[in-house]
Amino acid sequence: GQQVMQIPQYQHVQEGEDFTTYCNSSTTLSNIQWYKQRPGGHPVFLIQLVKSGEVKKQKRLTFQFGEAKKNSSLHITATQTTDVGTYFCAGRAGGYQKVTFGTGTKLQVIP
């Protein structure tokens, strides 16, 4: 079945440093979504990418969808303590196939 892996599993950064998490799917995806889950909270939708090679920005966050639509990345510039949480990617192989969530990257920001 479809598998979606994320690396790294954990990342500790000093406040102000940059952070990147990578998402890799075993199959081609029709779209990729990114979610953030704060400690003790539930996943919250951040963004969706649909087109091959698509890049989207949200303030300090940059999201990229690979040309082959099998990988994606999230880059945070100049991390802040509010960025703490676990970042998940999630994708569908197509149509109404089930959504598969990545394994998640837990980000800790040291003030």
Added chain:
Amino acid sequence: KAGVTQTPRYLIKTRGQQVTLSCSPISGHRSVSWYQQTPGQGLQFLFEYFSETQRNKGNFPGRFSGRQFSNSRSEMNVSTLELGDSALYLCASSPGQTGTSNQPQHFGDGTRLSIL
């Protein structure tokens, strides 16, 4: 607009019992998905319902079942509970209209189930 509501928030059961969890989606949303979240396994997909029909199913044993009602509210049931069923069960809703499958999911706060 009210968010996704899950009840109860916490539940303690013993092995062998069964449990029913409830999810009320955002008003107007017709698609409801259920996930199991554990520290070791991340977010595992259980099932997805749309207009009272199961649209997708994850790789869980038959002890896990669900249903959706005509008002889009959904329930999931776990029978013969095992220690390994201890987890946070999350429900997510989306509009789910035909032809628009790429929609963000809105999650509830979850039900934390502990099996003793």
